Amino acid sequence: MSTQNTTNLSRRNFIKTSALASGGLLIGFNLFQACKPEAKMPVDIASLNFNDFNAFIRISDEGYVTIFSPNPEIGQGVKTSMPMIIAEELNVSWDMVNVTQGALDTKNFQRQVAGGSQSIRFGWDALRKTGATARQMLINAAAAKWGVDPATCTAENGVISNANGDKIGYGEVVKEAAVLEVPEDITLKDPKDYKIIGTDAVNVDIDKIVTGKPLFGLDYKAEGMVYASVLRPPSFGKKLKSFDATKAKQVNGVIDVVRIGEKLKAIENQAKGFTRITDKVAVVATSTWAAMKGKKALEAVWEDEARLENTVDHDVELFSILDGKKFDTRREDGNVKKAFATADKVIERTYESPFLPHNCMEPMNFYADVKADKIHLVGPVQTPQWAAGMIAAAYKVKPDQIHLEMTRMGGGFGRRLYGDFVLEAAEISYAVKKPVKVVFSREDDMAAGTYRPAIKYRIKAALKDGKVNGYYLKEAAINGNMYGLIPNFFPAGCIPNYKVDTGNYKSTMTTGAWRAPYTNFLAFAEQSFFKELADELGRDHPELILELLQNVKGTKDKRIQYSGERMEETINLVLSKSNWGKAPEGTFQGFAAYYSHNTHVAEVAEVVMEKGMPKVKKVTVAVDCGIVVNPTGAINQIQGGAIDGIGHAMYGNLTFKEGVPQARNFDKYRLIRMQETPQVDVHFVKNTKSPTGLGEPGLPPAGGAVANAIEAAMGKRIYKQPFISELKPESSILG
Amino acid sequence: MPNYTITVNNESRTINVDSDTPLLWVLRDELNLVGTKFGCGIAQCGACTVHIGGVAMRSCSLPISSIEGEKITTIEGLSEDGSHPVQEAWKEIDVPQCGYCQSGQMMTASAFLKDNPNPTEEEIRQAMHGNICRCASYNRIEKAVKVASEKMT
Numbered sequence: 001m002s003t004q005n006t007t008n009l010s011r012r013n014f015i016k017t018s019a020l021a022s023g024g025l026l027i028g029f030n031l032f033q034a035c036k037p038e039a040k041m042p043v044d045i046a047s048l049n050f051n052d053f054n055a056f057i058r059i060s061d062e063g064y065v066t067i068f069s070p071n072p073e074i075g076q077g078v079k080t081s082m083p084m085i086i087a088e089e090l091n092v093s094w095d096m097v098n099v100t101q102g103a104l105d106t107k108n109f110q111r112q113v114a115g116g117s118q119s120i121r122f123g124w125d126a127l128r129k130t131g132a133t134a135r136q137m138l139i140n141a142a143a144a145k146w147g148v149d150p151a152t153c154t155a156e157n158g159v160i161s162n163a164n165g166d167k168i169g170y171g172e173v174v175k176e177a178a179v180l181e182v183p184e185d186i187t188l189k190d191p192k193d194y195k196i197i198g199t200d201a202v203n204v205d206i207d208k209i210v211t212g213k214p215l216f217g218l219d220y221k222a223e224g225m226v227y228a229s230v231l232r233p234p235s236f237g238k239k240l241k242s243f244d245a246t247k248a249k250q251v252n253g254v255i256d257v258v259r260i261g262e263k264l265k266a267i268e269n270q271a272k273g274f275t276r277i278t279d280k281v282a283v284v285a286t287s288t289w290a291a292m293k294g295k296k297a298l299e300a301v302w303e304d305e306a307r308l309e310n311t312v313d314h315d316v317e318l319f320s321i322l323d324g325k326k327f328d329t330r331r332e333d334g335n336v337k338k339a340f341a342t343a344d345k346v347i348e349r350t351y352e353s354p355f356l357p358h359n360c361m362e363p364m365n366f367y368a369d370v371k372a373d374k375i376h377l378v379g380p381v382q383t384p385q386w387a388a389g390m391i392a393a394a395y396k397v398k399p400d401q402i403h404l405e406m407t408r409m410g411g412g413f414g415r416r417l418y419g420d421f422v423l424e425a426a427e428i429s430y431a432v433k434k435p436v437k438v439v440f441s442r443e444d445d446m447a448a449g450t451y452r453p454a455i456k457y458r459i460k461a462a463l464k465d466g467k468v469n470g471y472y473l474k475e476a477a478i479n480g481n482m483y484g485l486i487p488n489f490f491p492a493g494c495i496p497n498y499k500v501d502t503g504n505y506k507s508t509m510t511t512g513a514w515r516a517p518y519t520n521f522l523a524f525a526e527q528s529f530f531k532e533l534a535d536e537l538g539r540d541h542p543e544l545i546l547e548l549l550q551n552v553k554g555t556k557d558k559r560i561q562y563s564g565e566r567m568e569e570t571i572n573l574v575l576s577k578s579n580w581g582k583a584p585e586g587t588f589q590g591f592a593a594y595y596s597h598n599t600h601v602a603e604v605a606e607v608v609m610e611k612g613m614p615k616v617k618k619v620t621v622a623v624d625c626g627i628v629v630n631p632t633g634a635i636n637q638i639q640g641g642a643i644d645g646i647g648h649a650m651y652g653n654l655t656f657k658e659g660v661p662q663a664r665n666f667d668k669y670r671l672i673r674m675q676e677t678p679q680v681d682v683h684f685v686k687n688t689k690s691p692t693g694l695g696e697p698g699l700p701p702a703g704g705a706v707a708n709a710i711e712a713a714m715g716k717r718i719y720k721q722p723f724i725s726e727l728k729p730e731s732s733i734l735g
Numbered sequence: 736m737p738n739y740t741i742t743v744n745n746e747s748r749t750i751n752v753d754s755d756t757p758l759l760w761v762l763r764d765e766l767n768l769v770g771t772k773f774g775c776g777i778a779q780c781g782a783c784t785v786h787i788g789g790v791a792m793r794s795c796s797l798p799i800s801s802i803e804g805e806k807i808t809t810i811e812g813l814s815e816d817g818s819h820p821v822q823e824a825w826k827e828i829d830v831p832q833c834g835y836c837q838s839g840q841m842m843t844a845s846a847f848l849k850d851n852p853n854p855t856e857e858e859i860r861q862a863m864h865g866n867i868c869r870c871a872s873y874n875r876i877e878k879a880v881k882v883a884s885e886k887m888t
Binding site for chain 2: 205219409411413639643671
């Protein structure tokens with residue numbers, strides 16, 4: 001993929017310019033149409049107004065640039081990195097740029113989503129073209145003023161120059177530029193000329209974060225706003241029968257107690273699958289504390305509506321799937337049956353993972369003000385269009401009667417893809433006819449999750465003449481199965497006889513995407529398995545992977561998602577940076593490599609033994625994400641992803657008894673903390689390929705690298721998460 | 736409901752709330768100081784950390800009745816203009832990802848560095864162990880505490 005080209009702006013109609021009454025130039029573009037390859041042209045261009053655009057550049061008469069960043073910011077850094085790409089092509093200096101969070105464009109429901117690590121990948125071309133278009137229009141305006149050929153003019157740091165040595169600032173030509181035709185042909189910069197992309201830009205919200213300014217959904221306040229705390233069924237499988245609000249209403253500050261659920265039932269078909277369709281009781285009060293106290297004082301009676309599931313039941317169900325014959329085949333190459341029948345040796349292992357809650361530090365919350373003709377929604381949600389669409393359906397209003405503003409989010413990790421909290425806030429506001437902020441307690445947040453479900457993998461390999469000749473992966477999962485791209489990740493294309501099967505158990509638990517869905521656990525299973533195969537074959541683990549990768553290089557199989565060449569380079573980088581195989585006495589290394597979300601990552605973990613327990617001291621990471629837009633943000637994502645992956649592999653565990661989650665707060669649910677964290681040393685493969693995302697890909701390999709290092713240190717192979725439960729007996733022997 | 740008087744960021748404030756109202760919610764809902772964050776409500780995560788008489792405390796688990804007359808500093812009052820060495824270090828190292836836990840992290844770090852301006856790596860890791868960062872920006876938090884200590888000495 002070349003990044004430097006003269007491009008015909010075939011989707012010029014997605015860009016519109018206007019002179020501002022207050023002075024200056026406004027360029028609007030619909031990022032989510034512009035960056036979708038299959039985007040359709042709007043039928044009637046002339047009817048479009050600026051409400052049809054969801055991303056803007058505003059250039060003031062003084063030459064200051066405001067970029068409205070359209071995508072939700074959940075900590076992945078796009079509010080900084082996406083505007084950097086525009087500023088690069090616009091040829092302004094970064095310190096002249098101010099970034100503002102754009103609101104949801106309710107007229108064009110497109111990809112205004114934070115998920116799948118796709119913001120940068122999908123935005124790359126559209127953002128560059130938009131910046132370059134604005135730059136060319138400013139140059140054209142200056143050239144017309146001077147009466148020279150635009151081709152003889154250049155722009156740098158917001159100043160246009162011509163061959164005669166004349167100079168003029170962007171702010172001085174914005175009025176003229178705003179009324180010019182949008183140019184068809186624009187030239188994108190050569191990556192070697194980048195001045196902003198590839199340099200460190202500190203988080204654009206840093207000053208507000210370090211001084212505690214209101215930024216997050218929980219910080220949002222509006223005139224007349226009241227607070228709501230919601231009582232939900234205590235277990236999956238139970239529903240509300242009746243409640244007594246007498247004591248709750250006696251709590252100081254409690255205004256009202258309402259039963260909600262009717263509006264949710266009205267959109268049941270759209271909403272089921274990612275939230276429970278069930279009645280709840282909302283306590284509305286003048287303060288958060290009063291609402292929470294009121295909820296505690298509620299007396300509710302619950303009744304059974306479905307099987308009350310236990311974690312042990314899930315284990316039984318998932319094992320029966322693995323042992324059975326009911327599977328969907330997701331990919332099959334060669335003759336797997338024959339490969340196993342003729343193998344010198346067959347190795348089969350089963351890997352297990354538990355449910356995980358997301359545990360965003362900012363508990364779920366949302367603001368809603370539902371009026372008959374207008375609905376105002378504010379808060380942290382990764383899928384604003386979905387939420388607005390649901391609300392439009394539930395309250396029978398048109399999308400343009402909904403105004404949804406996104407706040408900065410105190411973490412997402414997938415939980416905020418499911419806007420159940422938006423629906424709750426709206427229904428409470430509708431019921432009490434007031435603007436309402438619904439606030440989850442931590443207990444609410446952990447008990448009303450859309451969890452990463454428990455999954456088990458059984459992997460079988462056929463070894464023949466010192467090679468891996470057959471590979472058969474079976475997935476038993478709850479509520480969903482791996483998405484369609486995963487069967488085409490490594491080792492697809494590397495092993496001649498290859499098969500992926502999936503089977504499913506439908507549970508009453510609400511489940512959903514959790515940072516790097518499926519691969520967050522599959523990578524551990526697969527890379528632990530390959531370590532075992534390497535040991536069996538008497539080979540070095542990365543050396544075996546590198547050998548297998550040779551088979552996929554130059555593949556003509558279009559389904560294959562990853563690149564053998566790029567993975568090889570990434571692995572070689574991590575091996576050299578980690579001094580693989582040369583660890584000092586008492587330090588044990590483990591390796592894992594994994595491609596996901598269009599980014600190739602390889603990690604080496606180093607473990608030492610302390611008091612009979614393994615301690616992860618260091619992780620070296622190599623990443624190929626193409627061009628690194630913002631290195632400081634990129635390193636932060638990878639460090640966080642690796643530590644998050646280690647933390648959840650090591651400690652993450654949510655179990656259920658009679659449908660009740662057995663942990664509801666951080667006293668019982670363990671998250672990784674400072675003293676358990678390794679230093680993470682991050683290196684990027686240098687190239688000029690189009691950039692891909694970093695929010696998720698750093699996480700999947702971490703668990704496998706650590707498990708393999710633990711195996712090197714203790715001789716114990718780990719087949720089950722959380723690792724800590726597997727290590728405890730060992731430590732009492734060793735400790 | 737009784738009246739309580741506390742000093743917040745050098746300003747005397749009188750609040751009329753139930754005696755069991757945690758300081759966290761007094762700050763956020765009554766005094767509009769939303770920099771102090773709600774994370775767990777049971778003093779386990781550190782997002783709500785403030786200084787009481789210069790000591791780092793969890794505001795989510797302190798009923799207002801237990802801190803009558805106390806001097807409280809929140810992230811908003813750590814410095815007048817965001818120039819406390821800890822704030823400067825947090826900017827220099829570009830610590831935050833989502834940023835939600837960071838005011839609690841900075842309040843823990845600033846109280847710690849006041850008592851121990853020249854800490855070892857292990858002392859930093861121990862001091863910051865009580866504050867959860869779900870984005871796991873731990874490497875940078877650790878580094879920023881070190882940089883802040885260098886700025887203070």
